[in-house]
Amino acid sequence: MRNILEVDNVEIRYDQAILAVRDITFTVPEDGFVSLIGANGSGKTTTLRAISRLLELDRGRLTRGAIRFDGKDIAPQSPHALVAAGIGQVLEGRRCFLPMTVEENLRTAAASLRLSRAETRAALEKAFTRFPQLADRRRTPAALLSGGEQQMLAIERALVREPRLLLLDEPTMGLAPQIAETILETVATLNRQHGVAVLIAEQNVALTLRFAHDAHVLENGAIRLSGTAADLLHHPEIWSTYLGLPTTAPAILQAIPA
Amino acid sequence: MAAPQTLAPQRDDPSCSAIALHDISLSFGGLDVLRDVSLDVRRGEIVGLIGPNGAGKSSLLNVMSGFYRADRGGVSIDGTRLDRLRPQRVARAGVVRTFQNLGLFAGMTVLDNVLTGHALHGKVGWPHYLLRTRAARTEDRRNREAALDALASLDLQDHADTLVSALPYGVQKRVELARAKAMTPQTLLLDEPLAGMNPDEKHEMVSAIRSARDIRGTTVVLIEHDIGVVLTLADRLVVLDRGRVIADGPPTTVAADSAVIAAYLGTRH
Amino acid sequence: GCQKEASSAQQGGVTAAPGKSQYFPLQSYRVGPYAAGGSGFFGGFIDYMQLINAQGGVNGVPLSWAECETEYDVEKGVECYERLKKSADGSPTAATNPLSVGIAYATLDRSTTDKIPLITINHGRTDSTDGSVFPYVFPLQLNPYSEVSAIFNWIGAKAGGLDKLRGKHIVVLYHGSPYGKETNGVIDTLAARYGVSVDKIEVPHPGNEQQSQWLKIRQINPEWVILRGWGVMNPVALKTARKVGFPADHIIGNIWSNSEEDAAPAGGAAKGFISITTHPSGTSFPVLQQIKAQVIDKGKGNLTDPKRFGTVYYNLGVVNGILNVEAVRVAQAKFGKRPLTGEEVR
Amino acid sequence: MQFFLEVLVAGALSGVMYALVAIGFVLIYRASGVFNFAQGSMILFAALTFVNLVERGVPFWLAFGATLLLLIAAAFAIERFVLRPLSNRSVITLFLATLGLSYIFEGLSQIAWGTQVHALDLGISDDPVSVAGLSLSSFDIAATAIAGSLVVILALVTGKTNLGLSLRAVAADPLAALSIGLRLERVTVIAWSLAGFVALVAGLIWGARSGVQFSLSLIVLKALPVLIIGGFTSIGGVIVAGVLVGAGENLAAIYLGPTIGNGVEGWFAYGLALVFLMARPTGLFGQRTWARI
Amino acid sequence: MASLPAPISVAPSEPPRAGAIVLPVAIVAAAIVPFAIGSDYLFGAVLVPILILSLAGLGLNVLTGYAGQLSLGSAAFMAIGAFATYNIHLRVPGFSLLPAIVAGGFVAAAFGVLFGLPSLRVKGFYLIASTLAAQFFVPWLLSQYGWFTNGSASGVITAPPLTLAGFDLDNPAGRYAYTLGIVAVLTVLVRNLIDSPTGRAWMAVRDMDLAAAALGIPLGRAKLLAFAVSSFLLGIAGSLWAFTYLGTVEPAGFDLDRSFQILFVIILGGLGSIRGNFLGAAFVVLLPVALSVIGGAIVGSTLDPALLENAQKIVFGALIIFFLVAEPDGLTKLLGHALRTRSSWIGLTKPRQLEQP
């Protein structure tokens, strides 16, 4: 299977000084479902934004290595070209267009992809079936939605057109367990049935590892551990830091496949 | 501001009630966000507030802290019913909250953020500070010590002079809790303080919250989606669904409640 | 330190031995809302000085000058005064000509202290006409009093005698600046003397919008409107008058409302507009011909746009130059043919 | 009564001319959240360029097109050298940057075209005409018609269309806009070009009214209260606000002036704006500050 | 969020403690050095306006940099201070100049509170309606009623000679000393206030007013106090402008351009920085002088002065943009960087380590 994404020995700095990520190398196969795991500040967001070239707004820059999407170096490509080529992204912290209504948020995404009227309508329909709660609030400014509702909107905004590579940055943050699970199930379905490659950064490790094929653990901006999800789930270190907490026992029970 | 009126005791002893809601209803443009919600949080209790997204949890917290004005019903703090609740008044009554989307002062250092919380307790007026009188200097020194203690308790002392905007999200959440704790509140209202953290980090936060209650007897209302955390931390669980309280009781009982499972873990709207 | 470089930076004039020229600090304005007036005036002034230098100076004493931009702003004017009051090479300073009532006021005491004459042509403080109050201030040509009385005399003549003015109605439309207000006292006095009723209406700086003022004028329907404008206020006044239907030939522009820059942009609306002047525009005068031949045609003219040669502001600058230079000449007659100090020029 | 009506209507009509200036602000504010103080000097720049071309014998429409091209070029330059490096900065920083821009525009226009005053004749007469018994200026009526149609067109173009959505999205969150594939630079350039176009139209109309010269750049001070009352984000709002301000100002100058003093119109509009803000803190049609906690 | 006239988020504030040593040193230096090298021009046309603009910048910084309320009306409060001082000095027996200046500051503070009232309801760019109203109303008021200018026909007032306790300070060096004294005292006081609960309350209101409310900070009181303190400082700056710098003043001198100038002072110097005001003021005063010197040196006197002037305008505008792009936190930060690099060259401090994650 071809790799849709290759992250090759990448180093990233902010403000030309602050080293956020170093020596990161991994790939995502065309039908892959890869998870990035790591503590706060370990560099997950930075890596994901580097792939879609969204670092510049924060004065961040790739200082070494290369990222290839579809075999082509992303460095000379612009963010909108990458989106057009099939990268979809859910940003950390929701980032809906707050003054715009739910529907306008989705329409804007459709507009930027130059979807036809019918396609747009279909995309909206699909979004509202997945999250009926959003349908009720379609004319509400995104700013007034609850935290979880905003998260749903952010996810749908990235799915308006099925991307070929979906980048998800903590998509389940602030979502009720059931919705979180639904979302990952949806993503897994897209991955399985429609061949959408997925790269996800998640704090809910137990949940992600149930769906991911492979996972990489980041620590201080470098990859600490890599392996298949199943391996990592039973790795002692993962267990103690990311799973093996007495308080989260019920979640783990859910996580481990019967 | 309307004169506070005393309310007839709700439960056995009104003095035990840290914060209470009486038949609160709230709607926005035809959307009922809260419907006849009554809730009595007792002193020293840790109440877990759970429910699906959009159930009205944050709105409930907003009503308690004076950010939303209920259409109907009222709020009592320490057994005193306040008709026109305002955020500043609520804070001065010892009820301190955190925000789902972070309520930090981005342009200030971590230490300054925490010091700002102390403003509430300041006894020395600004003219003293203007002239740096002895009283001002003493108070300032004491405040700084207390703030550094609060930072230390969440392992933040190394970040004291960092601008909060330069910190990763999870650390910012910790700063917000530190700031709230440093205000030595009687009641803490926490809106998803653990979101975006890994279990290890959650563990630290949980101990910090628990220690506030155990050491100072702080009352805590906690919104959290990680049911595991809630089950271990909360003394009582309140479940909200579509603006109504559908369950209220000991965690184990509530978690087993079929209605709760249906609303929260099972079916979706 | 700064002062030397600053003033040498834009020093103009002939190269003479240091300290051997007669120095004029120029607080000019060539940008900002009143740039048109300032660049015309100072253009004329400088060209005239160039002419004098081309002809060998004043009795052999060359003229030098340095410019500093005030933007017609009082503070900048003061700063320029301080910066330029002493020449870079030690040449004595003859006089300052800020061309702004505001700046003139602000530098008045300093002029007295520094013993540098302050020349205000066709404007200035009413009380400066009497030399004993401000010994270093010289209003040239018209001062507020003579200006207003000239206008009243003219109106009187139109009406068939000053005594016929009684009961007539006049509106004064003035620029909301020290300059604009300066004549208000005089006008009141004269109005009382002749029994004219006067409405004074202010146009806030810069005067882009005068709708309400002219509607009011139309309502009052006075015999005459005295326009005490400056800059853009003038064409807008004429255009708005046209718009509300007030006849242009009943508007009398004062000395600062009489230039091409004031009338031309108003186009047809200016037809019939009357204004007083102390000097005509045009290029046929000998001195202008000389300037043309000896300065402008040699490519040394100060105007960016040669078409403005001979306009009112330019010619006023020339007149101002003549008066300044003649003052120096007169003083030289008394003190000798050398560069003079401000005190001597006075 | 007749006089009162004339004052009222004449004021309202000139208020529409303020609105014409204010629209330029709205366009850019909607698209990038930038409060563009350089709008006034853009007007000066546009009008000076146009009038100088015409005076050099360039035909009207050619001059119009050439000036517009210049403004579009300016939009590209501004995007590249000012806005792009400043993206993600605080709104006040961007505001200050546009102040810097206004100096550049003023300097450039006066270097290129000099400081003298130019007459501009658009062929619209400025004589009083009688409409329904009121004496009004035909120029004002024409200007109102032009401004009105401009507003309608712009409101349509930037309303529910894709362009309108993109403009608002970029203003709301540039990073999120990038993440869904919007072209930040292009949207910015379009907004500034539109604002340039509006500046040109405003410059022509105001230039024909008061002569083309430096003070054109100062009409922004008249447009600001209109912008505030209308709400920073509403194109239609500025028309309503313009009428209110123009009429109010005229009435105040005529009826209030004699009692409290000349020149009330210098600040009256700001007072009026304050009164409206007390009732509606984000203007008549401004976007509410949707804030949730 | 950008489309909302949201609370103004600004550059991070300099930790006030950092100034603890710098400030006294700077004051002592300012009190000694110029007298050793000073000329009348240096005192009268450079140092005095720099000091006064710094004070004005300090005033605006309290309001905009620290409390986050954008103001475009600084000059109005300067005007109030100047004319209040003038009238108090003129009319109230027993008020010599110094007390009159202080009283003028209080009058300005009162007006500041008045024009600050809308801030209780209105936020962000909308608030400029209030400060612009002040900006246009105050000079109008002052020139409209002759009483304020003691009947001067053209609205220009003239300052009395400057004396203090019998000393004649009516010369450039004297004016400088007088100004320096006042500015130094006020700077120290403001520094104290910024590094106190009050200052932190202002910054909290600036960064996130809802969170500030949740901490029990009375938003309205904090804002109004910021308006009062800010206008007090601006009022004093206005008095000094009239009485120790120009020696004369007209209401129109305090126009919008002056307000922008002060805004430039704080933006270029650095929002939320005390030292920045002095750097910004020096920059704003010296840049035009420097530009005309450089411009003159390059092209000599052959060039059309209007061209030179306009070119200076362009350079000024471009420099503003350049500074905003290069260093959002202003000259303070830039100076900080420069000093750090310098001292690492000469081995005073270790080079800053790259932050390792």
Ligand SMILES: Nc1ncnc2c1ncn2[C@@H]1O[C@H](COP(=O)(O)OP(=O)(O)OP(=O)(O)O)[C@@H](O)[C@H]1O
């Ligand atoms: N805009 C920025 N400027 C400077 N440093 C930054 C910036 N954004 C992130 N960093 C730094 O880069 C490092 C990696 O941060 P990043 O946000 O990628 O972590 P993360 O793994 O996504 O953390 P979290 O789980 O909290 O979201 C951190 O040390 C952070 O402080």
Ligand SMILES: Nc1ncnc2c1ncn2[C@@H]1O[C@H](COP(=O)(O)OP(=O)(O)OP(=O)(O)O)[C@@H](O)[C@H]1O
């Ligand atoms: N100010 C408001 N205006 C309009 N609707 C509102 C407002 N505040 C809340 N709502 C609506 O009320 C409902 C409840 O919102 P709330 O934020 O209380 O939910 P929540 O339980 O906290 O959800 P989450 O877990 O997703 O944060 C949501 O549908 C939200 O859109």
Ligand SMILES: CC(C)C[C@H](N)C(=O)O
């Ligand atoms: C004297 C003239 C140049 C008129 C000008 N308006 C002034 O105030 O001085």
Ligand SMILES: [Mg+2]
């Ligand atoms: Mg992250």
Ligand SMILES: [Mg+2]
């Ligand atoms: Mg919530």
